[in-house]
Amino acid sequence: MKRRNFIQQTAATGAFIGLGGLSLSFSEKAKKHITILHTNDVHSHIEPLGPNDPRNPNMGGVARRATLVEQIRAENPNTLLLDAGDIFQGTPYFNFYGGELEFKLMSKLKYDAATLGNHDFDNGLSGLLSQMPHAEFDFISSNYDFSNTILNGQTSPFKTFMKDGVKIGVFGVGVELKGLVNESLYKETKYLDPVEIATEMTRILKQEQKCDLVICLSHLGYEYKNESKISDVLLATQTKDIDLIIGGHTHTFLDKPTILKNLEGKKVLVNQVGCYGLYLGRIDFYLDHENKIDSSGVSIGI
Amino acid sequence: MTFRFFSILLLLLSLVACKNNAHITSSPSRITGKRISIDKTIPANSEIEAFIKPYAIHLNNTLDSTLAFNPSNLSKSDGKLNTALGNMMADLVMEQANPIFSSRTGNKIDMVLLNKGGIRSGIGKGAVTSRTGFQLMPFENEIVVVQISGEKMLEMISYLEEAKTAHPISGLELKVDKDFKTISANIQGESIKPEKTYFVATSDYLQQGGDNMVFLKNPINLYKIDYKLRNAIIDHFKKVDTLKASIDNRYIQIP
Numbered sequence: 001m002k003r004r005n006f007i008q009q010t011a012a013t014g015a016f017i018g019l020g021g022l023s024l025s026f027s028e029k030a031k032k033h034i035t036i037l038h039t040n041d042v043h044s045h046i047e048p049l050g051p052n053d054p055r056n057p058n059m060g061g062v063a064r065r066a067t068l069v070e071q072i073r074a075e076n077p078n079t080l081l082l083d084a085g086d087i088f089q090g091t092p093y094f095n096f097y098g099g100e101l102e103f104k105l106m107s108k109l110k111y112d113a114a115t116l117g118n119h120d121f122d123n124g125l126s127g128l129l130s131q132m133p134h135a136e137f138d139f140i141s142s143n144y145d146f147s148n149t150i151l152n153g154q155t156s157p158f159k160t161f162m163k164d165g166v167k168i169g170v171f172g173v174g175v176e177l178k179g180l181v182n183e184s185l186y187k188e189t190k191y192l193d194p195v196e197i198a199t200e201m202t203r204i205l206k207q208e209q210k211c212d213l214v215i216c217l218s219h220l221g222y223e224y225k226n227e228s229k230i231s232d233v234l235l236a237t238q239t240k241d242i243d244l245i246i247g248g249h250t251h252t253f254l255d256k257p258t259i260l261k262n263l264e265g266k267k268v269l270v271n272q273v274g275c276y277g278l279y280l281g282r283i284d285f286y287l288d289h290e291n292k293i294d295s296s297g298v299s300i301g302i
Numbered sequence: 303m304t305f306r307f308f309s310i311l312l313l314l315l316s317l318v319a320c321k322n323n324a325h326i327t328s329s330p331s332r333i334t335g336k337r338i339s340i341d342k343t344i345p346a347n348s349e350i351e352a353f354i355k356p357y358a359i360h361l362n363n364t365l366d367s368t369l370a371f372n373p374s375n376l377s378k379s380d381g382k383l384n385t386a387l388g389n390m391m392a393d394l395v396m397e398q399a400n401p402i403f404s405s406r407t408g409n410k411i412d413m414v415l416l417n418k419g420g421i422r423s424g425i426g427k428g429a430v431t432s433r434t435g436f437q438l439m440p441f442e443n444e445i446v447v448v449q450i451s452g453e454k455m456l457e458m459i460s461y462l463e464e465a466k467t468a469h470p471i472s473g474l475e476l477k478v479d480k481d482f483k484t485i486s487a488n489i490q491g492e493s494i495k496p497e498k499t500y501f502v503a504t505s506d507y508l509q510q511g512g513d514n515m516v517f518l519k520n521p522i523n524l525y526k527i528d529y530k531l532r533n534a535i536i537d538h539f540k541k542v543d544t545l546k547a548s549i550d551n552r553y554i555q556i557p
Contacts, residue, residue: 046354048342059339063346063354068338070347092361092436095532101357108350122442182506184526243333257335271335279337286332 032164032287034213035079037069040248041275042083043090043119044102049276060277062105068280069109076284078163081110084248085117085174085219090276098123099131107136113159115172115217116141117248124185125151140172140217143197145190158201160209166291169205172217173198173235175249194220194230195238202241212291216245222252222272236260236268244283247272257283365433369539376547377424381468383478383553387424388470390547391438392416394538395531396472399445399503402527411447412489412500413473415458417513420505421470430545435536443505445529448521452496457517459487459494468553476553485556505531 048061073079083106088099099120106114114137120128129150132139139155146152158171173194177186198216205211216235223233232247240263253274262268273279376387392414400411423437462469463482477485487494494500499522506526509518539545 047358048340058342061340061346063348063350064340064342064344066347066350067344068340089442092365092433093357095436095442096361096364097357101354105350105353108353255337269333269335271337273337278340280340281335281337283333283335288331292331 032166032291033076033078034163034166034168034285034287035072035076036082036215036244036246036281036283036285037072037079038082038084038246038271038273038281038283039065039277040084040219040246040272041086041117041251042102042277043086043275044088044094044099045091045276046093046101046105047091049278056276056278062109062277065277065280066109072282073110078166080112080161080163080168080170080215082170082215082217082246083111083114084217084246084272085115085172086119086248086275087114087117089119089122094122098127100134103131103134107134111137112161113138113140113170113172113217115139115219116144116155116174117219118175118177118180121177121181121185121189125149125187125189129154140170141174142171142201143173143192143194144177145192148188148190149186151189158205158209160205160211166213166285166287167209167211168213168215169201169209169211170215170217171198171201171205172219174219175221194218194235198235198239198242202239206241212287213243213285214241216242218245219248221250222247222254222270223250232270232272233258233260236262236270238263240264240266242268243285244268245270246281251275253279365436366431368429368431369434369536370430370542370545372425372427372430372545375424375427376545378418378421378468381549383466383468383476383555384471384549385468386547386549387421388416388418388468389472389550389552390545391421391535392470392472395445395503395534398534398537399447399527399529402529403447403501403503403525406527407525409449409501411473411503413471414503415474415508415515415518416470416505417508417515418467418469419513420507425545430539432536432539435532435539438535439532441507441532443507443531445503445527445531445534446506446509447501447503447525447527448509448518449499449501449523449525450517450521452494452498452500454517454521455489455494455500455502456496458502458515459484461515461517462553471553474552478553478555480555480557482555 045060046062049056049059051057069081087102088094093101132154138159140159141155142157158169161168176191202214205214218232221231223231232245236245237260247270251274252272254272257269257271260268260270271281273281378385378387395414396411403411421438422440425434463484466482473490475488479485504518508515511519
């Protein structure tokens with residue numbers, strides 16, 4: 001019953017995609033199917049927005065997101081759930097509980113990993129550190145060097161996940177904190193160049209770790225008017241071996257992922273689902289028996 | 303109805319599946335992407351809801367318990383160069399921050415400057431709660447005190463002449479003419495002296511150049527008093543029974 005409801009919803013929200021995806025799971029059982037679910041900039045939005053919200057009345061809510069994630073996991077257990085940062089700040093839940101509830105709920109929803117956004121520093125490094133015991137998922141941050149701070153050793157530069165024999169590598173890049181966050185909050189955190197770090201991370205994940213899929217969790221922002229300011233769009237074109245960039249920070253509502261060409265002319269997906277948990281992003285990868293997704297010939301149905 | 307829809311869907315699926323099979327042999331892989339609306343068609347997970355509930359109850363009890371009474375609707379737009387709400391905000395910063403600043407430095411705050419845009423809501427007539435404080439000031443900004451030269455103070459006056467709006471002030475009295483040119487600018491009853499220095503309380507946002515208030519950047523001294531603007535507001539509400547807020551003569555235009 002629940003499942004049927006869900007199929008209807010899927011069909012209603014994105015008919016072509018729903019059909020395409022399901023057709024494969026019925027007809028091509030041998031093929032491997034990895035589902036990536038993602039959120040960004042949830043900003044402590046635990047409950048749905050109120051009925052009087054001027055833009056998105058009655059949308060969002062963690063308890064609804066839990067239902068949806070559970071349904072999708074039941075449909076495909078080979079699912080990763082990721083967040084691209086700015087978990088904190090935006091409702092009194094954060095001001096009262098300091099992020100405890102956000103982390104506990106994300107743990108209950110079985111998030112696999114998150115990267116850090118600028119607002120996750122709003123209670124300082126100590127405020128973030130004190131909440132980390134409530135998080136049963138990994139914090140992945142590749143371009144913040146915390147070695148001179150109390151956060152040293154609390155985050156990972158990358159993580160790999162094995163799902164149905166498919167190795168998925170995830171790394172994370174954050175926005176420059178200077179000018180955005182009070183220095184007393186991030187202290188001696190060093191910001192490293194995202195393109196250089198992404199180049200290094202993809203080398204490790206692709207060549208050393210032999211990952212089949214590489215995902216970048218980014219809080220850089222989708223795109224800027226100042227075209228030289230590093231963004232997901234720039235990162236996609238200035239790197240190679242990234243299959244998917246899951247973005248945040250700019251609260252960009254993409255109704256489908258953007259497809260860009262990387263340094264080698266291969267396709268990269270960039271996605272971001274606005275903010276406040278109003279949407280859940282979903283990307284499905286279908287891999288052949290050798291776990292290949294040959295991006296040059298890949299058909300991306302979006 | 304539901305079942306019929308589902309059958310049609312299955313039929314469609316089988317058709318598409320055939321078509322896709324042919325496609326797949328030439329291209330070994332596929333990626334699909336979309337977003338899913340989290341709306342009221344998705345039922346809430348009851349276990350998660352139950353987990354949130356005690357947090358929500360505590361939060362709402364604290365946020366909605368009455369701290370004071372507000373006898374009239376207050377809006378940051380009621381008034382030209384000074385407003386009842388803005389005056390109350392600037393005055394309460396002076397009142398709440400000055401004792402902390404004095405005890406730490408031995409000096410006194412000369413004036414408070416906030417920005418009109420920083421008042422994020424009005425206050426309706428009736429009960430005033432902590433939630434009111436969160437609505438007025440949803441951000442985490444802290445009160446800071448800068449020591450700046452009299453020359454910088456005159457830059458501030460020029461800034462206000464240009465802004466022509468009710469940026470909240472306390473401790474400063476300004477009279478401007480019909481063209482917004484300053485007739486008099488007094489700090490605690492005395493005109494600003496370029497050779498003196500002044501202690502100005504403001505928010506860390508404005509101190510860092512927010513709203514283009516560049517005269518607050520690079521001060522002679524910067525004092526952080528570790529006091530959030532919102533907490534000062536809520537502490538003020540706790541202290542008073544009834545909000546007293548009115549338009550006065552602190553910043554006026556003489557035609």
